[in-house]
Amino acid sequence: MTAPASPGSAPAPPPPAPAPYRGAPARHPRHPPVTLDLRTAPGAAERTAPVFGTAPAGPRDADLTAHHAGPPLGERITVSGRVLDRAGRPVRGQLVEIWQANAAGRYAHREDRNPAPLDPHFTGAGRCLTDAAGRYAFTTVRPGAYPLPGERAWRPSHVHFSVFGTAFTQRLVTQMYFPGDPLLPHDPVLAAVPDPAARPRLVAGYDHARSCADGILAYRWDIVLDGPSATWTEEGR
Numbered sequence: 330m331t332a333p334a335s336p337g338s339a340p341a342p343p344p345p346a347p348a349p350y351r352g353a354p355a356r357h358p359r360h361p362p363v364t365l366d367l368r369t370a371p372g373a374a375e376r377t378a379p380v381f382g383t384a385p386a387g388p389r390d391a392d393l394t395a396h397h398a399g400p401p402l403g404e405r406i407t408v409s410g411r412v413l414d415r416a417g418r419p420v421r422g423q424l425v426e427i428w429q430a431n432a433a434g435r436y437a438h439r440e441d442r443n444p445a446p447l448d449p450h451f452t453g454a455g456r457c458l459t460d461a462a463g464r465y466a467f468t469t470v471r472p473g474a475y476p477l478p479g480e481r482a483w484r485p486s487h488v489h490f491s492v493f494g495t496a497f498t499q500r501l502v503t504q505m506y507f508p509g510d511p512l513l514p515h516d517p518v519l520a521a522v523p524d525p526a527a528r529p530r531l532v533a534g535y536d537h538a539r540s541c542a543d544g545i546l547a548y549r550w551d552i553v554l555d556g557p558s559a560t561w562t563e564e565g566r
């Protein structure tokens with residue numbers, strides 16, 4: 330995410346697009362960030378930003394296997410973790426959203442040209458609020474890999490994550506990967522993360538104790554919002 334310039338100063342130019350992912354330039358900001366002068370218009374970002382509906386996120390929203398009349402195909406899993414600040418303190422009350430491909434590697438989205446089959450019992454989107462300890466938890470299916478249009482590459486299994494701060498304008502977007510995936514070293518998107526040390530932090534850990542307790546393969550992944558251990562987030566979202 331691009332940090333806005335302080336009010337009154339010249340906006341910083343957008344950072345250079347990362348290589349080697351060819352699709353990155355098309356998704357990268359082409360213009361400097363817009364600076365909102367909150368000294369003269371306090372709260373402007375909140376007043377002009379999109380807002381959510383009045384319905385709170387409920388338990389069913391966090392179970393992506395329970396959104397249709399039947400169970401989805403694929404390997405049922407849980408993905409859970411915490412949202413933390415740079416000091417390791419929990420960030421409570423955060424809206425965490427995920428979206429993903431189905432077990433065959435196909436998104437329920439009209440723009441997805443992957444010929445893999447759709448699953449009538451899987452939409453692939455969920456949300457929840459972090460609790461007092463900053464915890465989130467989802468039940469879903471392990472997403473399949475899919476070919477990357479325009480690239481001679483495949484995307485490893487991954488789950489897209491979005492975390493909101495106190496306003497839509499503070500949204501952070503990133504991706505979670507699965508441990509041991511042979512496609513990880515070949516993913517142009519992961520390779521486009523500028524800091525190589527940040528790439529392993531996008532890979533979840535396998536949670537054996539929870540897998541045995543719940544009878545569902547479990548993965549743990551914490552999201553750190555800032556600081557030297559921050560989770561990498563996509564720019565221009």
Ligand SMILES: [Fe+2]
Binds near residue numbers: 430484487489
């Ligand atoms: Fe994806």
